Amino acid sequence: MDPQSTPDAKRSSLPSTGAGNDFPVLVPTNGPEMLDIADLHKNTGVCTLDIGLMNTGICKSSITYVNGDEGILRYRGYSIDELVDNSDYLDVAWLLLNGDLPTPGQKAEFQHNITYHSMVNEQMVFFLRGFRRDAHPMAVMCGMTGALSAFYHDGLDIFNADDRKIVAHRLIAKMPTIAAMAYKYSIGQPMVYPRNDLDYVSNFMQMLFAVPCEPFKLNPAGVRAFNAVLIVQADHEQNASTFTVRSVGSSRANPYACIAAGIASLWGPLHGGANEGVLQTLNEIGSIENIPAVIKRAKDKNDPYRLMGFGHRVYKTYDPRAKVLRRYCYEVLEAYGKKDDPLLKMALELERIALNDDFFIERKLYPNVDFYSGLILKTIGIPLSMFTAQFAVARTAGWIAHWNEMITDPAVKIVRPRQLYVGSDFRPFVPPAERTEHKPLIG
Known part of the structure; x- marks a missing residue:
């Protein structure tokens, strides 16, 4: 229905x-x-x-x-575990945009369109070079995504179905390229152009990791695990960033500006930045020997310390995204020979405790999607600074699907919430000489 x-x-x-x-x-x-x-x-x-x-x-x-x-968690009625195990990211992107899984012919055409939109205007390289080298990749992505409307003037009639399709293809295709450009620029390596002979996920990985001086080899387990991460991150109903995209879009702003706003919202540590927090927490713990003290702090209701990567605001049981990523996490750890990595061994010990400790079980503090996605991303070589940036790449399909749904809904109005005003009642104007000192609100 x-x-x-x-x-x-x-x-x-x-x-x-x-x-x-x-x-x-x-x-x-x-x-x-x-x-x-x-x-x-x-x-x-x-x-x-x-x-x-x-x-x-x-x-x-x-x-x-x-x-x-x-x-x-279901996309268009399909359960997340079946989609991850039987689809690639572009299957899911098509599903979110169009309402059902693609036929082989539709998939081939969609993949062709995405592949041949993956390059960005070469002038954007000069724009990129205006950022400082140490700029966070998310800051670069916000700027460059918003600037796409300055480089691609066609396709901006938001009430034209063909224009909306072109914009959707461009954003899904170019987001990995922009993310990889931001990363390569930050580490001083030459930018790697997209390759039309690779699938979406493999192409994203080669743009991140390849260098011109040697052939790039993909690890199949890494591609499968990264594909799984991108699929589970593709959409999650009316979260903060999706609501931001809808809110900005309700003013009929151009779609590139709407997605740039979504990226800014995703950047927050309580949203997309949470997967960075998992690895930061592991780094702060330092070693397996310190875990008992950390668990003690996490159980102390008087201690403000929170163990990142456990529990979820929405899920009061095991996060279905974490459940499916857990299998890929173990597969990729084995394939990359990282089971003895001290940081990852510490993470697995934390997982063991959380799944068996009554305190965590009673409070339903299971390892969440950020816990396993963080481990997968670290294992395949994605640096901490890029965790949220790759999340933005994954979420773009969901954002565009919601934006398109909003634009085509005749009932939509510009977002204009109410407020409960609790400030001063009417006050007469006070001349400067009669004013008394007060504490500024923002200094």
Whole structure:
């Protein structure tokens, strides 16, 4: 059933807000029913306050379903584990964009289009060189993605389906190239051009790791594991960065600006930056001998210390993305001969404790997707500074799918939340000579 065409099956009364306040109850395909409160203020004179929007739907969507209590993640109805085990990233990108998995013919055409859009305008190299060498790759990606509209003027009629398709192809194709350019620039190596004979994931890896002075060899287990990471990161319903893309897009900003805004949101340590935090935590622990002390701190409710990589805000059971990545993590550790790496041995010991300790089990603090993706990325050689950048590459397909869904939804309005004003009431203007000292809010 398409939730966008679902009729209002019920009506519900909110007795605390006065008479005549029946509101439609919207029934989704999966998940909780929702009250349609679009006319709440008009009918009752009151608004709602929902800090963090944890109980407020901001759109109707048919792209991704998440059930945190049961540990379910589905793209267009397909479970994440089946997609990871049977698809590559471009299969999933097509699925998110178009609603179903591609036929062989559709896949071949899509792969061709993505492959031949993967280069960026050569003038963007000069733009890149305007950044400092030590700039964070995410800062570079924000700037360069937003600047794509300055280099690609065609395809910007957002109400034209063909233009939206061109933009979708360009962004999915060019994001790995931009990410790799940012990385190579930061370490002083020559930029590596994309190769049309490689698949999407392999091409991304060769742009990151190849150098002109020797042939580049791909490790098949590394490609499979990296493909798995990109698929599980491709979308996750209305997270902060996806909401940012929708919010900016609601103003009808160009799609490159919308995706650049999504990258900025993803950069935050409470969002995409969390996978960096896992490796930073392991580095801070230092050695297996220090783990008992760290576990003790994590269990102390009076200690603000938090063990990164365990538990999830949405999932109250084992994160389904972590469950599928765990298998690929062990495979890639074996293939790269890294099981004896001190840092990775320490991570595996933490995993063992978390899966067997009553404290973690009772609180459902299972290893999450950031834990396993961090281990996979480190094993295949992706540096810590690029963790969130590769996440942005993966999430681009989801962002574009949501942006396209929003643009084509006739019910969409520009985002304009309310606020609960708690500042000063009216105050008469005070002349400068009569003003008293006060503590500045921001210095």
